[in-house]
Amino acid sequence: MKSYLTPLGSKADKDTVRRHNLSLVLRAVRDEGEAGEATRAGVSARVGLTRAAVSSLVEQLLDSGFVTESGKTFSGQAGRPGTALKVARTGPAGLGVEINIDYVSVCVVDLAGTGRVRQTEHLDNRGAPPGEVLARAAGIAARTLDSAREQDLCPVGTALALPGLVSGGSVRQAPNLGWNQVAAEDLFGEALAGLRPGTAALPVRSENEANLAALAELWFGGLGTVRSFLYLTGEIGVGGALVLDGELLRGAHGFAGEIGHVVVDPAGPECRCGSRGCLEQYAGQSALLRAAGIGEGAGGAAGVMELERRAQAGDPVALAAVADAGRMLGQVLSGAVNLFDPDAVVLGGIYRGLMPWLAPPADEELTGRVVSGLWSRGGGRLRASSVAGDAARGAAALVVQDVLADPVAYSRSVPAGL
Amino acid sequence: MKSYLTPLGSKADKDTVRRHNLSLVLRAVRDEGEAGEATRAGVSARVGLTRAAVSSLVEQLLDSGFVTESGKTFSGQAGRPGTALKVARTGPAGLGVEINIDYVSVCVVDLAGTGRVRQTEHLDNRGAPPGEVLARAAGIAARTLDSAREQDLCPVGTALALPGLVSGGSVRQAPNLGWNQVAAEDLFGEALAGLRPGTAALPVRSENEANLAALAELWFGGLGTVRSFLYLTGEIGVGGALVLDGELLRGAHGFAGEIGHVVVDPAGPECRCGSRGCLEQYAGQSALLRAAGIGEGAGGAAGVMELERRAQAGDPVALAAVADAGRMLGQVLSGAVNLFDPDAVVLGGIYRGLMPWLAPPADEELTGRVVSGLWSRGGGRLRASSVAGDAARGAAALVVQDVLADPVAYSRSVPAGL
Numbered sequence: 001m002k003s004y005l006t007p008l009g010s011k012a013d014k015d016t017v018r019r020h021n022l023s024l025v026l027r028a029v030r031d032e033g034e035a036g037e038a039t040r041a042g043v044s045a046r047v048g049l050t051r052a053a054v055s056s057l058v059e060q061l062l063d064s065g066f067v068t069e070s071g072k073t074f075s076g077q078a079g080r081p082g083t084a085l086k087v088a089r090t091g092p093a094g095l096g097v098e099i100n101i102d103y104v105s106v107c108v109v110d111l112a113g114t115g116r117v118r119q120t121e122h123l124d125n126r127g128a129p130p131g132e133v134l135a136r137a138a139g140i141a142a143r144t145l146d147s148a149r150e151q152d153l154c155p156v157g158t159a160l161a162l163p164g165l166v167s168g169g170s171v172r173q174a175p176n177l178g179w180n181q182v183a184a185e186d187l188f189g190e191a192l193a194g195l196r197p198g199t200a201a202l203p204v205r206s207e208n209e210a211n212l213a214a215l216a217e218l219w220f221g222g223l224g225t226v227r228s229f230l231y232l233t234g235e236i237g238v239g240g241a242l243v244l245d246g247e248l249l250r251g252a253h254g255f256a257g258e259i260g261h262v263v264v265d266p267a268g269p270e271c272r273c274g275s276r277g278c279l280e281q282y283a284g285q286s287a288l289l290r291a292a293g294i295g296e297g298a299g300g301a302a303g304v305m306e307l308e309r310r311a312q313a314g315d316p317v318a319l320a321a322v323a324d325a326g327r328m329l330g331q332v333l334s335g336a337v338n339l340f341d342p343d344a345v346v347l348g349g350i351y352r353g354l355m356p357w358l359a360p361p362a363d364e365e366l367t368g369r370v371v372s373g374l375w376s377r378g379g380g381r382l383r384a385s386s387v388a389g390d391a392a393r394g395a396a397a398l399v400v401q402d403v404l405a406d407p408v409a410y411s412r413s414v415p416a417g418l
Numbered sequence: 419m420k421s422y423l424t425p426l427g428s429k430a431d432k433d434t435v436r437r438h439n440l441s442l443v444l445r446a447v448r449d450e451g452e453a454g455e456a457t458r459a460g461v462s463a464r465v466g467l468t469r470a471a472v473s474s475l476v477e478q479l480l481d482s483g484f485v486t487e488s489g490k491t492f493s494g495q496a497g498r499p500g501t502a503l504k505v506a507r508t509g510p511a512g513l514g515v516e517i518n519i520d521y522v523s524v525c526v527v528d529l530a531g532t533g534r535v536r537q538t539e540h541l542d543n544r545g546a547p548p549g550e551v552l553a554r555a556a557g558i559a560a561r562t563l564d565s566a567r568e569q570d571l572c573p574v575g576t577a578l579a580l581p582g583l584v585s586g587g588s589v590r591q592a593p594n595l596g597w598n599q600v601a602a603e604d605l606f607g608e609a610l611a612g613l614r615p616g617t618a619a620l621p622v623r624s625e626n627e628a629n630l631a632a633l634a635e636l637w638f639g640g641l642g643t644v645r646s647f648l649y650l651t652g653e654i655g656v657g658g659a660l661v662l663d664g665e666l667l668r669g670a671h672g673f674a675g676e677i678g679h680v681v682v683d684p685a686g687p688e689c690r691c692g693s694r695g696c697l698e699q700y701a702g703q704s705a706l707l708r709a710a711g712i713g714e715g716a717g718g719a720a721g722v723m724e725l726e727r728r729a730q731a732g733d734p735v736a737l738a739a740v741a742d743a744g745r746m747l748g749q750v751l752s753g754a755v756n757l758f759d760p761d762a763v764v765l766g767g768i769y770r771g772l773m774p775w776l777a778p779p780a781d782e783e784l785t786g787r788v789v790s791g792l793w794s795r796g797g798g799r800l801r802a803s804s805v806a807g808d809a810a811r812g813a814a815a816l817v818v819q820d821v822l823a824d825p826v827a828y829s830r831s832v833p834a835g836l
Binding site for chain 1: 671677679759
């Protein structure tokens, strides 16, 4: 029966408290700004620090370029008019790089979380040497950085979104890319530094792409009050992520959420992961296109568009393929819901556009199989992801979150010139 | 991108701080006592409060009967010899009541977490009116309380362990009991107060039985450094619980962990939950006994003992039945492990005694189907629950945890006479 609480009033040195409070004030400026107009008084009321303390902290944030100040605001309250504060739209930013099976997407997000630059290239990364794929991604990132610089944005960190098991800076396994034990962070960082020497000191982190897409959905999507959800991203692989109470559930080793490899039929077709009959073999992009009679020739994005077109036109083969995938998804999802009890299931990737035909059979399975009875058909607990949430933006926003959590750690990363 | 931290140095009034610190000191006395001998100096070093503060808090805990003091201890350190402190072995205690399909088990646990009184009765609760079952359980609890009183133990709260979906004081659904929307806490509390009027003010809480068995395993079992695990309890129903980083994962509505209703075969036999082909229909007690050719006449506990005996004797029908159940368990568990990424899977209930025959086929499925490759056969990640951990003890310990978390709230529940 262990588990200690930190004693209230445990010692924290002055420097730690100030760093913590700088973060608190910076995030309050952002949130007050989203709700209307941020003032020192509003920030003070929100965070519970005195106005004098807030003013001093705001000065430091203005000096370091994290916050900007605009004209006077008349809030209707008594006393002197305040000055409106905003998180800076230039300066520190996050760089997100999603490397997926058939595309690379790079995104720069500013401190407010807004996507400011985006570059996506469709290319087949299957079977290519990992170093080559990461070098290509670094090339796209370098060009994106150039565009960001034109907008006076200066990424202070990079996050990689990768379709596989990611831990300790490496891709442990990415079956659909054919990667095993790839030191992705180092390889990417070196390739980028080779192209843009100024980025040599930029910290690089990495994370499973479905996890980052789920965070993007949480932060930027239309989930409203939903804070616990299961996120599925249908691509060539089927990725998944669990968010509980606004926190990503990473598991004991960082490998949680692999719903694509939940077994549907133990004797089913071989999967690239080494198992048989995984969900991916029935509801992944390749399986879906094949079942719909759309050849591999049509390629990824083109094939999915063709599938949507045929479903829209009432093509019975396409409709049956999507309905079958929906039923399989619903069966696996009902198990996941019974285990994890989320408030919603969000379907992203190729599933988003297929929702009109995919959702009804999936809903039917959920209604019949979820023990709690909370998942009645049409209850809106199964929903399409918003377009705003994708892994590259989630990755960039994760960097921004690091900055917001400790601006002091990043205050020297922003060149004085910017 | 919401999520606030409490400001360090946010105001907490003196009373709150003292209550918090009383809890801190009480838990430190318990933990230091487990490791050797608790002294004021040792507690002070552990919690980071001054010796003067600790002495004052200890006085209050001695006065309220939460802590006792014994002879002098010579720790070898310089200075005056200290006095050994212990959490009280009399006085405040927790009452745990597990109501399962074919038994009721009641347990009283003292502040140190030790089970002190236990009473178990085997009876068939299926189909009986819920009020009657709860009244019977209250009768057993009343007799257990009498025994506890003889040991000078005074339960200050009750927790019910129930085999179903539990939330807001009610059993929402317990398919194997045939319960729907049963106000279990109220019904039990009233029945117990009718038998022992002194208990009328005793707070009653309730929780899913697998959740409480998992907590008992965490607190009293042999898990070592494992803090994230999936717990399965095989009874007539197959219950489950998820513990992540030492915390129970309850889900958005408190219904997480229902692994017994993960679908194995969508067209399989009907389940009491309303779905078809749930794991429970293949690996639950009734299914196992039936597959082994052991008639319902043998009854629950007797049937399982007979099954173990036959497996031990090499009976091919019994061995095949257990191996099939093991494979099914392994398939469902591999999905759960892919989703949740725990460090271990713990099998309790009837599975514990069947491990020699159940574990190898289950391990084989896990080895072949868990994407992370961390689950190689024989790696010891699949393990039997310890005998020390059961739902009734977990329930009683949950009450004790409440007491330890805020002793002040319970200091008036202990009659002066005890």
